[in-house]
Amino acid sequence: MTSVDLQELTAMALEEIAGADSLEGLDEVRLRYLGRRDGLVTLAGQRLRELSPDQRAAYGQAFNRASGELRAALETRQRELAAGEEAEREDAEWVDMSHPFREPGQGHPHPVAGLIREIEDVFAFLGYQSVAGPELEDDQHNFQLLNMPPEHPARDAHDTFYLSPPAGGWLYRTHTSPVQMRAMLGSRPPLRIIVPGRVARRDNPDPTHTPVFHQVEGLCVDRGVTLGDLKGTLEYVIRALFGGDRRVRLRASFFPYTEPSLEADVACAVCQGVGCRTCLQKGWIEILGSGMVHPEVLRNGGVDPETHSGFAFGMGPDRIAVLRYGLTDLRDLYENDLRLLECF
Amino acid sequence: MRVSHEWLGEMVDLEGVEPAQVADLLTLSGTEVEKVTAFGVGLDQVVVGEVVGLRRVEGSDHLFLAHVATPGQEPREVICGADNLFVGALVPWARPGTRLPIGAEIGRKRLRGIWSEGMLCAPDELGLGSDHDGVLILSPDDAERGTTLDRLYPADHLYELEVLSNRADCLSHWGVARELSALLSRPLRDPEASRPTRSSLSPSVQVTVDSPTDCPVYLAEVLIGFSEAPAPDFVRRRLAAIGQRSLGGIVDLANYVMFEIGQPLHTFDLNRLPGVERGLEVGVRRGREGESIACLDGVARELDAETLVITVGDAPQAVAGLIGGEASAVGRGTSQVLLEAANFNWALLRSTSRRLRLRTEASGRFERQLSPHLARRGADRFIHLAVRHLGATLGPGAVGGAPLAPAAAIRCDPVWISSILGMELGPDEVASPLRRLQFEVRQEGGEVLATPPPYRTDVSTAVDLAEEVGRIIGYREVPGTLPPIRQAPPPEALEEPVARLTSTTCRAAGFSEALSLSLVSGEREALAPRLRRDLPHLELANPLSAQLGSLRLGLLQGLLQSAHHNQARGQDKVRLFEQGAAFWARGQERPEEPWMLAVLDLEDDGAADAVTRLRHLMALIASLSSVGGGGVVEFRPVTWPALHRARAAEVWAGAERRGIVGEVAQPVADAFDIRGRVEVAELRLDGWLKPGGRPGRAPSLPRTPALVLDLSVTVPSRALLGPALRAVAALDLPELELVTPIDEFLGDQLGPGFKGWTLRLRLRHPERTLTTAEGDGVRQAVLRVLELEVGARAR
The missing domain is CATH 3.30.56.10 (Phenylalanyl-tRNA Synthetase; Chain B, domain 1)
Incomplete structure (x- = not known):
């Protein structure tokens, strides 16, 4: 065989490679020409030994070129055919990609629970730890240690649920403030805690009342804590929750367990402070009660009011949720209607 | 409480101060102004007319035809429905073309064939309070025929105040004026109060107070010679402005002083009191069993030792601080009175007011710890006005109680x-x-x-x-700052709290977060499945209703109710979870408050699909335990009240039962009005989940290949896989890394009463590749255990 025969053989092989229409057929072609034992090109290569040294160089070069060319062609054709077969296989698995789908079924947070987590996050940023306390309390912690002795008029606003005997010594806490007492009695200042939790008051259910609702209490006790610190903290937190451009005002108030006492209002989002039905024509919506912890309450908590001071505040996440999400009825928060929950 | 801008203006100069500014100042300093309303605005078009003729309209039983005149004008005919008109009455007359303060435009109107020239107005139609009982009859002393009504009723603004509970001193115009004086830095003008020389022409009076604790001060003043004249116009006008009805000169004056000074007063008709001839013996004492008093409101009230009463000659004449007796009531023709200005124990009055279910303007003030010092001021103000405007003369007076301590610096x-x-x-x-x-x-x-x-x-x-x-x-002036953080990070700050982790995990598994009231109907909750089934409910002593009368023992009752609510509103799939406290009684001890999780999955599907949902629920429990550091969970089949008898299991982790899971029994679902199968779980999380535990040490990862073998066996159809797998695990074979059930075969080929399991065994040796023979050895060992445990045969 000469280099010319080799060329012819190569041309034939290339033609067959191009003509192969399946991976299987292509493999047959490969075996026919490049098979290790009896491939036509392989055999042609073995002839090298028979040639005279002066012929070998030229024939060797021609052979290497030819076999290289064939391998490249096989590889290319192999890729072409594989891609085609994959495409065919995929076509057979056609689906309607426009078909409507079922949602993956991620559950939704409750707006109040979600808001409480958000409040916890804001306060965590300021170094506050979230703690819990019992929902059933004694008169001592719910009232007396908080400067509300029996018959104190401020108890009127806390229309209290009492338990029947034999558990008659217990009541459903009317606010989360008793946890302030427990925190002060349980550890030493500095103290920064928030207390989210359920409370209950004897209010008949109506659009603005549910007998059970939530509060988030906060307490900061340290040396040199001022009302300015309270104001700064409330402004920070209210902006974090209601947006940076929301107007906030602090107004003097009265709570037996704080003095001075303050309430915080935010400008009504519905009317921007002009006055509307949502804010009862006031232009402002009350969202939070607060104040400097009363010296007597500090003393009851084992904290010396001569060396330490503190502030406390309490807000209603139910009410804030209603305001923020434009709900019209507080009772909706406890119906767990999925049409509502799925909005969050 | 309602206060008048004009009235306040008499005590503090409000010149140039807008009502909105007053409202803002008061609100920010603690006395919240809930509403500001204009009063008597737009009265410049209403004129004072005189009724010069009056007759019934023919054919009508309630309409009158009045001839109303103004000076220099012919009388005009006005039809009117009120029956308090009389000839000579001076009345507010809105002529055609007048626009009333309440917005109505008055025109000429034809009624029963007569043209009515405008309208005679009731107070409410003029924006002067809510009185609509008849046409406003003006006093000839004040009203001038033909003038406009704004001269009688100057425009005013009314503030609706929410006075803080510790500020009894603000429950009056004087008190609010003191606040404004301080806030505006303008001088305060105290209302005039004086006591003239006493006349001795009247009966003497003596006061005995049993307990100065009950009654720190009791002032009794005798006043005689009252004319029958009504209270002066400014008194009636201001009372009307704040919504008080006129009740005659003496009573109006007493009310006026209460709203002005803040001191409640009571007036007794002297001539209707016993012993007036000998001298009055006034007593303040507790009531006695069997005593009763007929009160001004027409109600007879029983007295007892818890009620403080005012007596004259030892006969009860009033319930102290709350209400007077009918017998000694001031009325038309009263010319002599005994004036009471006193202070009563706030706590005692509070409980009396609650017990009698009676609250009055007076009791509301006493209850809030009104200062006893105010009594003298109030008495003197009344005396001053009575002498000046009602022709009264001051007689003897007496004081009871204890000397008042001056305020300390x-x-x-x-x-x-x-x-x-x-x-x-x-x-x-x-x-x-x-x-x-x-x-x-x-x-x-x-x-x-x-x-x-x-x-x-x-x-x-x-x-x-x-x-x-x-x-x-x-507080606007206080600069806002943030306190520096001096607190060491709390030890558990980096750990995710159980509640948060639980919420995230449940939501990721497709369940939405629910919150239900912790007050339930005990009867209804008794129907629902729950983890703790052996306890009675904690009951409220003062529930709002039986529906909300008990504290919840578990959380499933709430979820079942929500499931019904959602299904009734067209949701075909309901997946909810709730976490929160339940309440478990411990006798007199503090009740236990376990932190519970309940999960519910409802769909109206078949029995087999329900099993898939049940397994999904169980997988959620296992994964919650796993991410929450609660360890490996084991489900032990059990029969449980209110759950399907063949589809219920206890959830165990370690040596503790942590919860229950299963399908709600059909009758229970029916009781909650739910269609379809409800899969539920209730777990107690506290004491179990401890998320955030940092791993002690990372394990060394094996580098040798695993040997994977499948083992198929035939077992009785009710064989339990859980115990079988636990028995295999108990073998503690060092090479056996993992056993996974990969198939359960329920066909008939295995014969009735049998089913097939295929378990995949993963084996590994830490240092070398295992041989097939070693693998077979392990498979044989596993098979033997399965034979012993569930009677398995190799298949």
């Missing part, structure tokens, strides 16, 4: 006040707001000594002064 350090308020204040800056509030202030060294005015019962300590200073300066 409070010492405070401006540096300390500054440190509370967070703003630098010197002694003068502390003293100034206090002076403006009528405190007596002295400076001593660097300190400030302040004596509160006698009516301020709420100020007694230094921190009270700090609050007064702060609120009068205004």
